[in-house]
Every structure is written in C-alpha cells, then in structure tokens.
Amino acid sequence: MTVHVDRLDLAAGLLMAAADSIDGPAAATDLYGLAGLTRLTAGRISATPAPPHSIQAGTSFVEQVKAALDVLDAIDPTDGPADLALLAWHVHELHQVALNQGLS
Secondary structure (H helix, E strand, O other): OOOOHHHHHHHHHHHHHHHHHOOOOOOOHHHHHHHHHHHHHHHHHOOOOOOOOHHHOOOOHHHHHHHHHHHHHOOOOOOOOOOHHHHHHHHHHHHHHHHHOOOO
C-alpha cells in the first residue's frame, strides 16, 4: 500500500464526525445504530482518524459521509489497501441509508 495514510485518516475522521453529529443525548434513538455502524466503518478504514478540516466542520451527516466517500474514491485502487473497494462500498451504503432515512 503506497497511498498516503493521511487520506484514509481523513476519511475515517469525517465518518467519526458524521457519527457524532447524529449521536448524543438529543439524538433520535433510531439513529444510534447508524451512528454505531458509521464508527465501525471509520475504525476499519483507519485506527487513527484525523479530525476533519475546519471547512467540513458543522456539516450534516450526509455531507460528511459523502465527503468521506469522495476521499476514498480519489485513491487509486492500486495505491490503497486491498479492501479499498469494499470500504468505499460500505461508506456508499451508509450514505444511501442516511438518504433513505431522510437525513440531509
């Protein structure tokens, strides 16, 4: 794997921020599972998630997940981990679930 680990860290950081945005005391209980799945996916992408850039802070769950997917899609498959396509598919599915749940 020759990809800069920073990209994987950024994608994981965006997913962690997305999970944080729908989790917490004021969160809807039906979103706890989605927050947990998002954290699990982030943990598989990188064990050391980076905080997202300040320009992405405060954006919605859907926007942060989409940004993470864009980061993963920008990695050349030959430069990333062997399971890069599977990781990107998981993030894509999180994005689809969020859209189906009516999150924006």
